[in-house]
Every structure is written in structure tokens, then in C-alpha cells.
Amino acid sequence: MSERSLYLDPADVRRVTCIGGGPIGAGWSAYFLARGYQVTSYLHDSAEEASLRALIDNAWISLEELGLAGGASIGNLQCTSDLAEACKAADFVQECAPENIELKRGLYSQLGDLVPPHVVIASSTSGLSMTEIQSNCATPGRTVVGHPFNPPYLLPLVEIVKGQQTDPEAVQWLVDFYKLVGKAPLVLRKEIPGFIATRLQEAIWREALHMVANDEATVEEIDLAITNGPGPRWAIMGPCLTFHNGGGEGGMAYNLDQFGPALKLPWTRLEAPELTQELRDKMVDGCVREAGDRDYTALSRERDRGLVAISKALRACAEADK
Amino acid sequence: MSERSLYLDPADVRRVTCIGGGPIGAGWSAYFLARGYQVTSYLHDSAEEASLRALIDNAWISLEELGLAGGASIGNLQCTSDLAEACKAADFVQECAPENIELKRGLYSQLGDLVPPHVVIASSTSGLSMTEIQSNCATPGRTVVGHPFNPPYLLPLVEIVKGQQTDPEAVQWLVDFYKLVGKAPLVLRKEIPGFIATRLQEAIWREALHMVANDEATVEEIDLAITNGPGPRWAIMGPCLTFHNGGGEGGMAYNLDQFGPALKLPWTRLEAPELTQELRDKMVDGCVREAGDRDYTALSRERDRGLVAISKALRACAEADK
Numbered sequence: 001m002s003e004r005s006l007y008l009d010p011a012d013v014r015r016v017t018c019i020g021g022g023p024i025g026a027g028w029s030a031y032f033l034a035r036g037y038q039v040t041s042y043l044h045d046s047a048e049e050a051s052l053r054a055l056i057d058n059a060w061i062s063l064e065e066l067g068l069a070g071g072a073s074i075g076n077l078q079c080t081s082d083l084a085e086a087c088k089a090a091d092f093v094q095e096c097a098p099e100n101i102e103l104k105r106g107l108y109s110q111l112g113d114l115v116p117p118h119v120v121i122a123s124s125t126s127g128l129s130m131t132e133i134q135s136n137c138a139t140p141g142r143t144v145v146g147h148p149f150n151p152p153y154l155l156p157l158v159e160i161v162k163g164q165q166t167d168p169e170a171v172q173w174l175v176d177f178y179k180l181v182g183k184a185p186l187v188l189r190k191e192i193p194g195f196i197a198t199r200l201q202e203a204i205w206r207e208a209l210h211m212v213a214n215d216e217a218t219v220e221e222i223d224l225a226i227t228n229g230p231g232p233r234w235a236i237m238g239p240c241l242t243f244h245n246g247g248g249e250g251g252m253a254y255n256l257d258q259f260g261p262a263l264k265l266p267w268t269r270l271e272a273p274e275l276t277q278e279l280r281d282k283m284v285d286g287c288v289r290e291a292g293d294r295d296y297t298a299l300s301r302e303r304d305r306g307l308v309a310i311s312k313a314l315r316a317c318a319e320a321d322k
Numbered sequence: 323m324s325e326r327s328l329y330l331d332p333a334d335v336r337r338v339t340c341i342g343g344g345p346i347g348a349g350w351s352a353y354f355l356a357r358g359y360q361v362t363s364y365l366h367d368s369a370e371e372a373s374l375r376a377l378i379d380n381a382w383i384s385l386e387e388l389g390l391a392g393g394a395s396i397g398n399l400q401c402t403s404d405l406a407e408a409c410k411a412a413d414f415v416q417e418c419a420p421e422n423i424e425l426k427r428g429l430y431s432q433l434g435d436l437v438p439p440h441v442v443i444a445s446s447t448s449g450l451s452m453t454e455i456q457s458n459c460a461t462p463g464r465t466v467v468g469h470p471f472n473p474p475y476l477l478p479l480v481e482i483v484k485g486q487q488t489d490p491e492a493v494q495w496l497v498d499f500y501k502l503v504g505k506a507p508l509v510l511r512k513e514i515p516g517f518i519a520t521r522l523q524e525a526i527w528r529e530a531l532h533m534v535a536n537d538e539a540t541v542e543e544i545d546l547a548i549t550n551g552p553g554p555r556w557a558i559m560g561p562c563l564t565f566h567n568g569g570g571e572g573g574m575a576y577n578l579d580q581f582g583p584a585l586k587l588p589w590t591r592l593e594a595p596e597l598t599q600e601l602r603d604k605m606v607d608g609c610v611r612e613a614g615d616r617d618y619t620a621l622s623r624e625r626d627r628g629l630v631a632i633s634k635a636l637r638a639c640a641e642a643d644k
Contacts, residue, residue, distance in 0.1 A: 013643060022570070023568075023570060041583040042565070045503075058619070058622060058623065058626070059626075061623075061626070061631045062392065062626045062627075062629070064631060064632050065609065066633060066636075071481065074568040085568070127587065127589065130567070140429050148575070149552060149555075150329035150568055151622075151625070151626065151629070152625060153552065154629040154630065154633065155550065155551055155555070155629070156550040157546070157547060157550035157551035159547070166347065170623045184546065184550040186543060186546055186550075188538075188539075189537065189538060190537075190538050192538050192585070192643070193587055193589055194588075194589030194590065195586050196490030196533065196538070196539050196543060196544065196547040197547040197548065197551040197552060197630055198589060199529055199533070199589055199590045200526050200529055200530065200544070200548060200552070200590075201551075201552045201561070201593075202589040202590045202592075203525040203526050203528070203529040203590040203592050204522050204525050204526055204561050205561055205565070205596070206525070206585070206590060206592045206593070206594045207521055207525040207592060208522065208561055208562060209585075209594060209595050209597075209601065209605070210594075210595050211518065211521070212601060212604050212605060212608070213595045213598075213600075213601045213604075215512075216511060216512050216514050216518070217511065217518050218604075218608055218610055219562040219563075219604070219605060219608025219609055219611075220562075220608060220611065220612045221508055221518060222507065222518065222560055222561065222562055223521070223559060223560025223561070223562050223563050223612060224479070224508055225479060225481070225508055225518040225519040225522065226519065226522060226556050226560040226561060227556065227557065227558065227559065227560050227561070228471075228473040228477065228479035228506040228508075229477055229519040229523075230471060230519060230522070230523045230556070231553075231556035231557045231560070232477065232556075232557040233471075233477070234548050234549065234552070234553035234554075234556050234557070235549065235553045235554040235556070235557040235632055235636070236553075236636065237545060237549065238544055238545025238546065238548035238549050238553070239523070239526050239527055239530055239544065239548060240415045240530060240541040240542075240544055240545050241541075241545050245425075245525070246472055247343060248344075252526070253350065259541075262449065263528070263531075265449065265515055265519060265604075266515050266516075266520075267449065267515055267521055267524040268516065268521045268524045268525040268592070269525075269591035269592055269593065270524075270528045270529060270590070271591065271593055272531060272532075273528070273530045273531050273532050273535045276535075278535075279531065279534060282534050282535075282540075282541070283531070283534060283541060284536070286540055286541025286542060287541055288569055288620050289541075289542065290541055290545060292541045296378070296456075299560065300380060300473075301380070301383075302383075302639075302643070304380070304383070304472070304473065304476060305384075305639050305642075306635075306636060306639055307384070307476040307477070308384045308387050308388060308476065309635035309636060309638065309639050310557055310632055310635055310636075311388060311476065312387075312388070312635070313628075313631035313632055313634070313635040314557070314558065314631060314632075316630060316631065317624075317627050317628055320627070321624070
């Protein structure tokens with residue numbers, strides 16, 4: 001018997017329990033319903049059911065447009081305010097309780113007993129540490145961070161982070177399960193505050209706050225600068241491949257060798273790391289690996305096709321809004 | 323006679339001169355050709371003409387797909403290596419020379435005499451100061467930064483920054499002209515290093531370099547985190563309106579009052595400004611103003627429609643690549 005048999009085969013999951021009725025809990029519930037699962041939504045207060053259903057109805061418009069799995073139906077949703085009831089038959093639990101470490105610790109001490117022992121419990125936390133969340137849980141091995149991006153029914157990223165007591169098999173199970181349901185899981189190498197995407201987003205956010213504080217730009221100007229500038233590129237290529245492509249035929253190597261000194265300039269309040277030979281090589285090798293057999297022309301065409309498609313798609317949205 | 327009559331009416335511009343044959347110079351040339359202008363491309367070395375034309379041919383595929391202006395044709399392009407020839411009949415000059423302050427200063431001392439005195443000269447510089455660029459120019463009043471985002475033929479943003487000697491009328495002329503040709507000009511309130519969009523982009527970039535340097539993430543992981551996470555949102559709403567929407571019914575006010583303390587957390591290496599009451603109010607008021615009559619539900623629908631459209635558009639691109 002292999003160790004993997006501790007956990008249900010991801011393909012055999014039928015019943016998903018989502019804990020929490022806010023935008024993230026509702027978003028996950030809608031997503032799992034659209035993928036054909038039976039979903040139980042645990043609500044702290046049964047009065048939240050109306051707003052949960054309104055959020056799911058809104059998500060459903062988009063999910064239908066992107067295509068539902070066979071058998072998918074909002075009718076497969078059950079709501080309960082009984083935590084034991086919500087947990088007892090779950091094949092997978094996605095926890096979306098408020099971002100409060102004491103509240104989560106208390107919740108996981110209950111979930112540790114209520115959820116069948118070999119069912120994985122993923123936390124949607126955007127910033128708390130699983131090591132801390134799982135500290136009072138009797139069965140911490142199957143608890144993992146599975147942090148989505150809002151709205152969870154449309155953005156594919158889920159950041160996966162283990163705590164000190166998390167079983168590596170549970171991490172692998174979660175990767176397999178998220179991939180199976182159409183998500184883009186990203187396993188963190190280290191338990192760093194803010195994970196990867198939020199750290200990058202937070203860097204922009206803090207710089208934006210500095211600009212507003214110093215009257216260098218208004219909120220509207222910052223938003224226009226992003227949506228009309230780097231924003232659409234980031235929907236297609238991340239910042240590294242964008243700069244690799246921006247370097248022309250010479251790619252990232254040209255960029256770093258040419259613009260490395262600009263890291264010393266006061267462009268943003270964020271101090272840059274020293275551009276050592278090792279860091280330079282990591283960046284260049286990573287971009288070359290990521291680009292694969294796509295040369296400068298191929299990457300430029302891919303970027304341009306994406307930007308044209310986004311431009312036409314958003315233009316059509318704006319027309320429809322009129 | 324009003325002061326504005328110093329400059330040609332933007333609607334009367336017929337001949338645009340682009341200086342430089344790299345991706346930015348070629349991108350601007352392609353864009354102005356697509357908008358129906360006669361374009362003269364000044365090349366430092368006439369041997370660059372083949373690569374310039376290859377870049378323009380590539381841009382043309384996208385520009386045709388988005389729709390050309392009446393009379394637009396690549397046949398309206400002329401190339402020359404004679405700077406006086408390139409400048410003498412120009413109604414507008416977009417300078418895209420290499421990012422080297424000495425080179426640009428020398429160039430502007432020539433342009434100051436060669437370009438007819440009431441023709442606006444815009445510099446594509448992404449980081450140099452117009453105050454320095456124009457310091458040796460005999461006619462500095464009509465020189466302004468007009469910084470595009472790559473590729474200039476697809477991304478609408480142009481950041482406009484004046485130098486100490488720039489005439490405010492020239493700034494207004496440039497805003498009017500860029501709007502007329504379909505660009506999204508953004509006039510900076512202050513001459514800050516890196517302008518607005520590059521500062522925001524640079525904050526992400528530096529945080530990404532720190533992550534790679536510390537083995538917290540690879541280049542590929544960083545790019546996946548952005549393209550599958552916040553990237554698509556930034557194509558639709560900037561970071562401020564995204565967080566206003568993310569705050570639910572309570573908007574930015576809820577977000578700052580709830581998550582303000584997170585600014586003290588080590589999420590990114592960028593130190594946050596102090597969240598004073600004044601800064602809080604500027605952020606909240608700005609978002610409320612930007613949202614206008616769009617409430618939480620309307621903003622969420624707009625975001626979701628955009629994300630569905632982007633998702634379908636990029637899915638179609640990926641299918642076409644197979």
C-alpha cells in the first residue's frame with residue numbers, strides 16, 4: 001500500500017465543503033459547483049445565505065459563459081450553520097473564514113476532529129502562516145494553505161504553502177486536485193509573508209500609496225497608468241518574460257547588462273538587491289528556460305496577438321456597457 | 323491672436339518625424355502610419371532601414387486587425403539619415419534615440435535649430451529628465467517628454483512630463499495631439515524619476531529580483547503568479563480600483579480600515595508610508611470619485627465581464643498557436 005493511498009484519489013472527490021460566506025467562500029463554492037461538485041457551504045450565521053446566493057448567482061453568469069462541467073448546477077449547493085454537519089461527509093474542505101489568526105486557530109482545532117482524518121483542508125488565507133494556523137489542530141498533516149486570487153471563480157492562481165507540520169503528501173494531493181479542477185497551483189518553496197503574488201502586488205500598492213501621499217499622482221492617474229500601460233502586458237506575460245522580450249534580440253541578458261545600473265536610481269522607494277553575477281545569471285537562465293524555443297520575433301508576435309485580443313475584448317465590453 | 327496659435331492646430335498635422343529605428347522608434351512610426359500620417363523615420367545609420375521595416379511590418383499585422391485610418395499605408399514611410407532633411411518639414415517630432423543623457427543633450431541642441439520653431443518635439447525617454455535633455459537646446463519651450471509603453475502601437479499610455487523650460491502651451495498641445503491620434507496621455511504633476519507607470523512597474527521588478535536572489539521563487543514562478551493572478555485584473559482596473567472593489571460593499575474605506583495594519587507587515591521589501599488620516603481620505607475619496615455611480619455589484623460585473631472576455635480571448639490565442 002503506497003503512502004498516497006492515505007488520501008482519496010482526487011478524481012474520486014464528489015463533495016466539497018467551503019467554510020465562509022464572503023466573496024472568497026462564495027467564489028470557491030460557485031467554482032466547485034460549476035465543475036460539477038456537490039457543495040456544502042458552512043455559514044457562521046444562517047442569515048448570510050441570501051448574500052451567499054447572490055454572490056454565487058453573479059459568479060454563475062461568468063462561469064456559464066466559460067462553460068460548465070456536465071451535471072453542474074447551483075441546485076447542488078447546500079447551506080448549513082452546523083460545522084459538524086458541514087464537515088462529516090466532505091471529500092475536500094476549502095476554508096475561507098475571516099483573516100484573524102485567533103479565529104483560524106480555534107476553527108482548525110475543531111476541524112481537526114470534525115473532518116474525516118484523511119481529507120485535505122485548504123485555507124484561503126492571503127497572509128497568515130499555516131504553521132500558526134495549524135498549531136492547535138489535532139491532525140495538522142492534512143492542513144495546507146491554498147490561497148486563491150479574487151474572484152476565485154475566474155482567476156486560476158492558487159498559492160500552496162505548507163506549515164511546519166504539513167504532510168508533503170497532502171501538498172502533492174492538493175496540487176493534483178487543483179489541477180484536476182482547472183486551477184493553476186503554485187507551490188511556494190518557503191513560507192514567506194505575503195507569498196509570491198501578494199508580495200508583488202503589495203510592492204505596487206505601497207509605491208502607489210507613497211505617490212498619493214506625496215501628491216505625485218492621484219488614485220485615478222495611478223489606475224490609468226496601469227490599465228493603459230503595463231497592465232495588459234501582465235495579463236499575457238509576467239514581469240520577467242516581459243523584460244526578456246523588451247530586451248529585443250538580446251533578451252534579459254541585454255536588459256540587465258544595459259539597465260542594471262538603473263537599479264541604483266530612485267525609481268520607486270523599494271531598494272533593489274545588488275545585481276551580482278549570480279543573480280544576473282539566475283534571471284537570464286530563467287528567462288531563456290521560460291522562453292523555450294520562442295525567439296524574439298515569436299515572443300513579440302505572441303505578446304501582440306494577446307494585446308490585440310485583449311484590446312478587442314475590452315472594447316467589446318465597453319460597447320456593451322453603453 | 324491667442325497664445326495657442328503659436329502651435330499648429332493638432333488636426334492640421336500631416337507629417338510626423340520619428341527619430342530612431344529601434345523597437346520604440348519603429349513602433350511609433352507604425353502607429354502614426356496606421357493613423358494616416360506621412361512619416362519620416364530618421365536613422366542614425368541607413369543600414370538600419372531593413373530592421374526598421376521588419377519591425378513596422380510586424381506591427382502592421384496588429385494595427386490592421388484593430389483598424390487603420392483612411393489613407394493609412396506603409397507606403398507613406400520615408401527613411402533618411404540626414405537629420406536636417408528629416409526635420410525641416412515636420413509638423414511633429416517623436417524622438418526615440420538611445421537612453422543616454424549626453425547623446426540626447428547633443429541631439430536636442432541640433433533639433434532646437436533644425437525643427438521649425440513652433441513644432442512640438444516629444445521625447446520617448448523612459449527615465450531621463452527633460453530639464454536635463456533640453457538644457458543645451460536653443461528652443462526648449464516646445465520640448466516635452468512623451469513616454470510610451472512598449473509596444474507603442476498597442477499600449478495607449480503616454481506619460482507627459484515637462485522640463486523647467488517647457489512651455490505649458492506645448493504640454494497642452496501634446497495632450498490634445500495624442501488624444502486626437504487615439505492615445506491615453508497622462509500629464510505628470512511633478513518631474514519624478516521613473517514617472518508613474520515605470521515606478522509602479524519597477525517596484526514589482528525589484529521585489530521579483532529580491533525573490534530570485536533569495537531563492538524564494540524562480541523567474542517562471544513569478545511570471546505564472548502574475549499572469550494567473552493579479553495580471554488580468556490590472557488590464558481592466560488599476561490597483562486602486564481593484565482594491566476598492568475587493569473591499570466589497572465597504573470599498574476602499576473598509577479595506578484601509580481593516581487591512582491598514584498589514585502595511586506594517588514584511589509583505590515586500592518596500593517600506594510603506596504611514597497611513598495618516600489624510601492619506602486614508604485621499605485614497606478613499608479618489609476611489610469613490612473614480613467609481614462614480616458604479617456600486618459594488620456594478621464594479622464586480624464590470625471586472626467579471628472583462629476577465630471572462632480576456633480569458634476567452636487568450637484561450638482563442640492559445641488554440642490558434644497549436
